[in-house]
Amino acid sequence: MVITVRRLRTTAQYVSFIVLMYGGRFGVNLGSAVPCFACPFVRGCGGQCYLLGVQGVLGFGMNLESLTGAPLFSALGWVAVFIILTALLGKIWCGWVCPFGLVQDWFSLLRRKLGVRERMASEKTLRLLSPAKYILLGYIAVLPPLVTVGLLPSSFYLPFCNICPGKALLPLFTLDGEYVAVLYSTFWTALPAVTAITLVGMFFKDRFFCVFCPMLALIHLLKPVTAIRLLKDNDSCVGCGNCTRACPMGISGVSRERERFDVQFDSCLDCARCAESCPSDGALRLNWHRRTLFSSSRLYASRRFRKP
């Protein structure tokens, strides 16, 4: 069997899914600063989504005394771990690791099997929605401290988890009915609504939730220190648009770009589907700190599309 980027990515997604969702049952713990939706509300998970940590850090653990001593060091430690993990893999965390990403990919697969047309993917809609993830990140940043200083009730302490569809969907994979029932009883009333919208959205649009994901926004803000880059040789690009059509986020900028070398736009997931489907030799490259991991080629692309 030929090793292709697609196979590597899918394998990585499944391995990550198992490790992050069930790892705890086998003693695996990747810590509290995982840069993807490794949901801590999944009983027996193998690592914890750092958005939980972010809310905790910004809320000073609900307790201003945590600004000193051991709690501070531990918090800063996790910040450092998060930055290092993000620096190493950038948005590979989104495209190759995130368990919620894989769940979304299943919905896309289903849609394709049924031959249903993707919606909400027009350039205009996506442009309009692109600030949403930063707004959500702002929401995460602002609410927890307000709880700590007593301006908001404590139920606002984890404002994102309380509206995160991951929290509603990922625990289902524990297959533990009782646990899920208890968890569901603690939900905000908004969560079922958000989850319902997400479920419908995931079916009609590839990676629907990623459009709004504050983790994606956070990783993107750290781009200056991350090692992964998507690079484009504009002279080789014919403008065919294959990359845009292959892109789960519908990014048209890669194809449209005519000058810039760096085409890792803010909603990019580093999944490399664009480079895989680009028919121009060397037009798109995925780099890890100056080392080229994959470079588009006509021969590779030609093999990619032969199956109906």
Place this chain on the structure above:
Amino acid sequence: MTTQNTPAPDRVADRKRRNAARIAGEVERELQSLRGREDRLAGYDYFLDLLAGGIHPGAVERRTGMPALNLLCIQAPLELIHAAGFLPFKIFSGSHAADALNAGGLPALTCPLLRSVQGLLQFEDSLARRPWVLPTTCDWIVKLPEMLRSTCPDAKMPDHWLELPHLKETDAGREHWRDEVFRLKKFLENASGRRIGRKDLARSIATYSRAWEALSRLEARRQAGAIPFVWFLALANTFFLDAPERWTASVDALIPTLPDNAGRKEGRIFFAGSPVYFPNFKLPRLIEEAGIAVTGDDLCSSGRIFPGGVSADAASEHELVAALAQRYHQGCLCPVFADNDRRVHNILAVAGNFSGVLFHVLKGCHPYDLESHSLENALKRQGLKFIRLETDYTAEDSRNLLTRLEAFRQTLGEA
């Protein structure tokens, strides 16, 4: 008394016969020369047989049992046509005899390719009984029906026009073209009496993707020097002469039999410009004679004979048609577009891998003619060797061309 004079209809029929014989003679001569080559491989025979079987949609229909649909240029999505149950047939002609047929009635500097096509269409019935789809690419193509009618009042007109927006980077242009392709789908459905569903589309896209994979592998071998230009051209020219599956299988079978590597690395050039069609292989043969190897080209009759490589993971009918529309417009490297700089950049980028660039201009072919000058300057700035050869389907300038090619050979270094 004029009883000895042949009545007019017979004279016409006579002339037709004579012309047909002349064209057949041309084809035969070129085939003889290909068959007689030392570097001929058994794997080439299939393609030679296709050329020998006649460059006519009727021949293709007999071969495949599928109804053909006539086309010119490379912008009408082949997959869509194929999904409707037609075999796309690109009308082309490299015949000088057909070209000479109507030199009289046309502007002095008419593109020889179009003049030849027109000559062919005048006395062949290839257009009759088959749908004819024409995209509005260059001026000669746009005016072809009018020119046809001027010499032959009852000539068949296109059944469907595809209006090609000459701007491909603008949203307006792209949207217009997408609508055009959806209209083409309607037309095809009416013409064939069957609906084009997503499964048909997916199947046809896969069929052409496989053909494109074969072409891509062939291209890689050619760039390594394993296939002489003349052969590559002959192979690519036959793409529309059989079912794509069979053509693909024949290319796949040929590839392992190609010599491991051929010839020296120096003196390899890139061939760009106006298309070259069988049986007019004058220029490729002169290039060979001058000792120059062409290991890459940008011709819509050769390396770009069909676009291929449509990313089509999306599986709804709408998305598949839209994907085809994008690939055939945005990704098209024909020089007729107003926003043409991607093409020029592409050629500049590719040319870096070669010792030089030969630019072919068919006398009267404006889009290529125009671009040759800006390209020449840009390439020379990059320090690349460049030669521009303007010619037509006649053989008279052969000596002259050869002399220039030999001089060019000297500049490439390596005697």
